[in-house]
Amino acid sequence: MSEETKDDNAPAEEVTEEVKASAEAGAPAEEVAAPAEEVAAPAEEVAAPAEEAPAEEAPAAKDEAAPAEAAPAEEEKSEKLKRAEEILRSNAPASARGEDLENAFEKVVHINRCSKVVKGGRRFSFSALVVSGDREGRVGFGFGKAQEVSECIKKSSEASRKDMVKVNITENTIPHPVIGEHGGGRVMLRPASPGTGLIAGGGVRAVVEAAGIKDVLAKSMGSNNQANVVKATINALEQLRTKEEIYSLRGKKLAEKKAL
Numbered sequence: 001m002s003e004e005t006k007d008d009n010a011p012a013e014e015v016t017e018e019v020k021a022s023a024e025a026g027a028p029a030e031e032v033a034a035p036a037e038e039v040a041a042p043a044e045e046v047a048a049p050a051e052e053a054p055a056e057e058a059p060a061a062k063d064e065a066a067p068a069e070a071a072p073a074e075e076e077k078s079e080k081l082k083r084a085e086e087i088l089r090s091n092a093p094a095s096a097r098g099e100d101l102e103n104a105f106e107k108v109v110h111i112n113r114c115s116k117v118v119k120g121g122r123r124f125s126f127s128a129l130v131v132s133g134d135r136e137g138r139v140g141f142g143f144g145k146a147q148e149v150s151e152c153i154k155k156s157s158e159a160s161r162k163d164m165v166k167v168n169i170t171e172n173t174i175p176h177p178v179i180g181e182h183g184g185g186r187v188m189l190r191p192a193s194p195g196t197g198l199i200a201g202g203g204v205r206a207v208v209e210a211a212g213i214k215d216v217l218a219k220s221m222g223s224n225n226q227a228n229v230v231k232a233t234i235n236a237l238e239q240l241r242t243k244e245e246i247y248s249l250r251g252k253k254l255a256e257k258k259a260l
């Protein structure tokens with residue numbers, strides 16, 4: 001009897017074991033649900049960076065605003081520099097400023113090359129003679145030396161602008177005949193009637209053209225050295241005197257011209 005009861009009780013234990021097995025079989029369903037929650041969690045994480053994005057863009061906006069603020073500061077500095085340059089230019093003499101006038105004239109009269117023989121070969125140097133003027137009665141010349149042509153021309157150009165002489169011009173020509181001399185150079189200049197033009201050549205033509213003379217007769221009667229010819233021409237222009245200056249030195253007054 002006890003054995004049958006034991007056999008009857010056994011199925012009950014088996015049933016309980018089946019229930020446990022079914023319970024264990026239902027566990028994966030819960031586990032499947034759990035990943036669904038985990039999938040939802042990354043969605044929230046994805047949303048979070050979307051919210052953080054504006055925070056990262058904010059510094060960029062600040063950086064863009066910073067150059068906008070820096071631009072006015074740079075403009076103020078540039079304006080101050082411009083004002084300083086204008087003050088320096090206004091205080092500096094015209095020759096130091098190197099102002100480029102509308103009628104400015106500059107011409108290279110002669111370029112000379114000199115070679116020096118050394119152990120490694122030849123070394124070349126250049127010298128240039130430049131005449132410059134404003135075509136309004138001021139003219140000068142300059143001489144410069146350098147290892148390159150462009151540099152020697154630049155030096156001579158600056159020198160010619162620094163030392164300019166005033167020339168007396170009367171009705172686009174010279175007031176009277178004159179002869180200028182320097183070393184072996186000898187140049188004669190004579191006034192010419194309107195429309196004659198510049199009857200001159202070489203260094204003489206460059207000097208009278210830079211001075212603003214339009215009608216003149218010239219003749220070189222001495223050395224052909226360009227430097228001496230240019231210096232002799234400037235010497236002749238320095239000797240020019242107007243009628244008013246000559247009368248004032250003699251203590252006389254010009255007769256007043258009456259209308260016809």
